[in-house]
Amino acid sequence: MSRFLVDGAGGCAWLATLALLALAGCGGGGSSGGGGTLPPQPTDVVVSGRITFDRVPIGGGAGQGLDFAAVVLAPARAVTVEALAAANSAVLASTVTNDTGNYSLSLAPNTNVLLRVKAEMVRTGAPSWSFRVRNNTNGNALYALDGTSFNTGTTNSQRDLHAASGWGGAGYTTPRAAAPFAILDTVYQAYTLVLGAEPGASFPPLDLFWSTTNRVGTGGCAVDRPSIASGVICTTFYLAPVANPAASRPDAGIYVLGSANDDSDEFDRHVIAHEWGHYYQDSFSRDDSIGGPHGFSDRLDPRLAFSEGWGNAFSGMVVGDRNYRDSFAAGGQQRSFGFDLESNPGASAASIGWYSESSIQSLLWDFFDDAPDGLDTVALGFAPIHRVMANEVRTAAAFSTVYPFVEGLRTRAPASDGAIEALVRAQQISTQRGDPFGTAEANNGGDPRNLPIYRPILPGTTERVCSTVAPNGPVNKLGVARFLRFDLAASRNVTVDVRGPASSPALPDADPDVYLFRAGLPQAAGNAVGINDSASLPSAPAGAYLIEVHEYSNVDPPIDPQSGQPKPRGETCIDVTLSAN
Amino acid sequence: MTDGTCSTRGALLLCAAMLALTACSDASNETAAAAAETAQIAAARRNAAAETEDMVSAVAAGKPGAPIDVRFDVPTKPRVGEPLKIDVAVVPLSTVGRLEVLFQGNDGFAVVSNGQLGPLDNPAVGKVLRHSVTVLPQSEGVFMLSAIAMTDGTDASMSRSFAMPIIVGNASAVASKPQNAVTDATGETVQSLPAVETPR
Numbered sequence: 001m002s003r004f005l006v007d008g009a010g011g012c013a014w015l016a017t018l019a020l021l022a023l024a025g026c027g028g029g030g031s032s033g034g035g036g037t038l039p040p041q042p043t044d045v046v047v048s049g050r051i052t053f054d055r056v057p058i059g060g061g062a063g064q065g066l067d068f069a070a071v072v073l074a075p076a077r078a079v080t081v082e083a084l085a086a087a088n089s090a091v092l093a094s095t096v097t098n099d100t101g102n103y104s105l106s107l108a109p110n111t112n113v114l115l116r117v118k119a120e121m122v123r124t125g126a127p128s129w130s131f132r133v134r135n136n137t138n139g140n141a142l143y144a145l146d147g148t149s150f151n152t153g154t155t156n157s158q159r160d161l162h163a164a165s166g167w168g169g170a171g172y173t174t175p176r177a178a179a180p181f182a183i184l185d186t187v188y189q190a191y192t193l194v195l196g197a198e199p200g201a202s203f204p205p206l207d208l209f210w211s212t213t214n215r216v217g218t219g220g221c222a223v224d225r226p227s228i229a230s231g232v233i234c235t236t237f238y239l240a241p242v243a244n245p246a247a248s249r250p251d252a253g254i255y256v257l258g259s260a261n262d263d264s265d266e267f268d269r270h271v272i273a274h275e276w277g278h279y280y281q282d283s284f285s286r287d288d289s290i291g292g293p294h295g296f297s298d299r300l301d302p303r304l305a306f307s308e309g310w311g312n313a314f315s316g317m318v319v320g321d322r323n324y325r326d327s328f329a330a331g332g333q334q335r336s337f338g339f340d341l342e343s344n345p346g347a348s349a350a351s352i353g354w355y356s357e358s359s360i361q362s363l364l365w366d367f368f369d370d371a372p373d374g375l376d377t378v379a380l381g382f383a384p385i386h387r388v389m390a391n392e393v394r395t396a397a398a399f400s401t402v403y404p405f406v407e408g409l410r411t412r413a414p415a416s417d418g419a420i421e422a423l424v425r426a427q428q429i430s431t432q433r434g435d436p437f438g439t440a441e442a443n444n445g446g447d448p449r450n451l452p453i454y455r456p457i458l459p460g461t462t463e464r465v466c467s468t469v470a471p472n473g474p475v476n477k478l479g480v481a482r483f484l485r486f487d488l489a490a491s492r493n494v495t496v497d498v499r500g501p502a503s504s505p506a507l508p509d510a511d512p513d514v515y516l517f518r519a520g521l522p523q524a525a526g527n528a529v530g531i532n533d534s535a536s537l538p539s540a541p542a543g544a545y546l547i548e549v550h551e552y553s554n555v556d557p558p559i560d561p562q563s564g565q566p567k568p569r570g571e572t573c574i575d576v577t578l579s580a581n
Numbered sequence: 582m583t584d585g586t587c588s589t590r591g592a593l594l595l596c597a598a599m600l601a602l603t604a605c606s607d608a609s610n611e612t613a614a615a616a617a618e619t620a621q622i623a624a625a626r627r628n629a630a631a632e633t634e635d636m637v638s639a640v641a642a643g644k645p646g647a648p649i650d651v652r653f654d655v656p657t658k659p660r661v662g663e664p665l666k667i668d669v670a671v672v673p674l675s676t677v678g679r680l681e682v683l684f685q686g687n688d689g690f691a692v693v694s695n696g697q698l699g700p701l702d703n704p705a706v707g708k709v710l711r712h713s714v715t716v717l718p719q720s721e722g723v724f725m726l727s728a729i730a731m732t733d734g735t736d737a738s739m740s741r742s743f744a745m746p747i748i749v750g751n752a753s754a755v756a757s758k759p760q761n762a763v764t765d766a767t768g769e770t771v772q773s774l775p776a777v778e779t780p781r
Binding site for chain 2: 084116159160161217326328473
């Protein structure tokens with residue numbers, strides 16, 4: 001008789017006689033209502049079965065949307081299964097499903113119970129994780145798939161539970177039970193990828209918020225707790241946890257669209273994986289991105305380019321599909337858009353280089369995948385990429401851009417160094433070794449003033465840098481923010497003063513801002529209104545520091561009252577003076 | 582993108598996005614002369630940024646999508662059975678080769694004219710494209726006008742959806758109360774979904 005407990009987290013399965021010992025080492029095993037695990041009693045009966053959900057794929061053709069005629073019965077892996085007493089919902093036993101969605105519970109005979117499958121994957125020990133899917137429009141309730149009451153009888157029995165999509169042929173007609181488990185299944189793929197590189201990984205807890213009423217908003221959409229609770233989440237996004245969040249700040253996590261009439265993402269694996277990639281970068285690495293609107297043709301702030309290129313490439317690594325797909329509904333039809341991670345920007349591309357998210361994602365994908373194309377003979381898989389993200393990128397004195405990553409990867413994968421170099425060169429990115437700051441970069445992104453990327457500045461000196469919106473655009477495009485760097489050999493009181501030009505007949509006063517960073521973390525800021533500003537850091541410890549300077553109106557263009565159009569100040573040259581006493 | 586350590590800058594970007602698009606309701610001729618920006622205006626912008634520091638610009642943190650922003654304005658009170666004009670401002674936020682925007686209502690709130698903008702080739706970045714959509718409310722209620730912006734570039738096609746709630750008549754926009762939520766034995770609030778259960 002195959003009586004066993006199953007722990008999908010580690011793929012562990014033991015005979016019942018070993019259950020107690022095995023579960024102590026597997027972390028995510030069953031409990032018997034009180035936290036401890038009890039071996040089956042001689043009189044127990046075993047209820048086992050399989051948990052599945054409807055996986056709705058995106059049609060194979062370009063532009064095709066969700067294909068409900070091709071639904072796949074997929075196993076719900078590593079999720080919690082509980083047996084509840086029908087009388088009072090007490091938890092009588094629990095376990096987690098294995099890699100094929102199977103579960104097994106030992107229960108007292110002749111007991112009225114029902115089965116509950118929680119939309120959660122939880123494991124303690126090493127590795128550890130806690131991923132839960134909640135309804136942000138229903139008090140953050142945890143989703144659960146509930147069966148109906150039955151009697152355990154006197155012999156072993158089997159019961160399968162299935163989470164259906166709810167699709168009725170022309171729309172959703174019954175509860176969309178599959179959605180939370182589809183989201184979790186992409187998370188399962190994501191953390192499994194990371195575990196392959198770091199088997200003992202400890203994943204910070206992550207809630208994923210989904211609701212059938214999670215919908216887009218109007219343009220410039222912003223969210224706070226009331227809008228989140230009403231379902232206006234604007235788009236699918238990741239919100240990082242912060243220390244001491246304000247009361248109005250929404251809970252950290254990944255918010256997922258669920259509005260069937262325009263855009264829902266629960267079945268869009270690349271989308272979920274992209275956002276989980278931001279969670280990964282935030283948890284295991286470092287993300288210095290400033291965010292904001294971006295496109296493949298843009299020359300971007302290099303921090304943003306790396307972050308978004310990472311998210312896109314990571315989604316392909318998780319899903320195992322180079323074709324990023326995002327479904328939506330338009331005019332009552334299921335549609336999608338997407339792009340091919342294998343598509344490498346060519347020399348004539350509108351944006352190619354260290355500031356191009358398209359270049360970044362194509363490089364990261366080529367480093368990972370094992371399909372040779374063109375120059376790509378690199379096939380490193382995820383492990384070295386993870387190690388670089390968790391070490392060189394996380395601890396870099398430079399911002400999180402392509403340079404610390406490539407430098408780290410070339411160090412960790414010396415056998416592929418030549419091939420990596422060729423790929424990077426083809427994307428018109430400097431291949432100088434030992435250069436996480438990109439000091440040897442020659443690709444100026446259309447403006448010679450974009451180089452050097454980090455201008456050196458010495459204490460007691462002044463450097464002039466120019467914040468621009470031409471030719472690349474305002475807000476977060478290349479040239480808006482300028483970077484400087486300096487090193488302190490010993491602790492000093494540091495002050496950075498900035499001064500911009502006063503008004504002229506055609507231009508208003510400048511409004512320069514200055515930020516001081518160390519290893520990506522802001523240490524001081526000067527962002528008041530006026531042509532002068534200052535950032536001070538008393539007793540700054542020895543080490544490498546970065547300065548960011550920009551003209552505020554180039555980041556946040558005011559509206560011209562006459563034209564109604566955004567009007568950044570444009571080219572604004574700012575004197576930066578460093579003092580270290 | 583995360584905003585973990587960049588909340589101030591995130592708020593600035595949010596402010597940029599919000600302010601950049603408030604031109605929906607009223608536009609007049611462009612003038613060549615640059616309007617001198619006063620310190621008071623700049624201060625007001627910073628105050629707005631400060632007030633929204635705890636909000637989250639989902640645009641900044643969200644999934645890949647068309648770099649387009651869309652704003653709506655309803656100049657008249659919506660009434661049942663009367664065609665309703667909705668003014669729309671569409672703004673390309675980055676370079677795109679081609680732009681098309683589809684507008685759609687839902688049951689009882691059909692788009693009756695101008696349900697499509699474009700396709701437009703190489704729209705100028707930052708330029709506000711104005712459009713008016715007419716819908717016909719057929720009952721009281723809270724309806725959604727959706728806009729799906731689709732762009733083509735040299736490297737990829739993208740889309741992004743927007744929606745604006747329109748309240749017709751005296752319907753309430755108050756969100757429905759939580760449903761099907763119970764507290765389980767561990768103290769967790771749980772929302773029950775029905776399983777398809779198959780004994781074997």
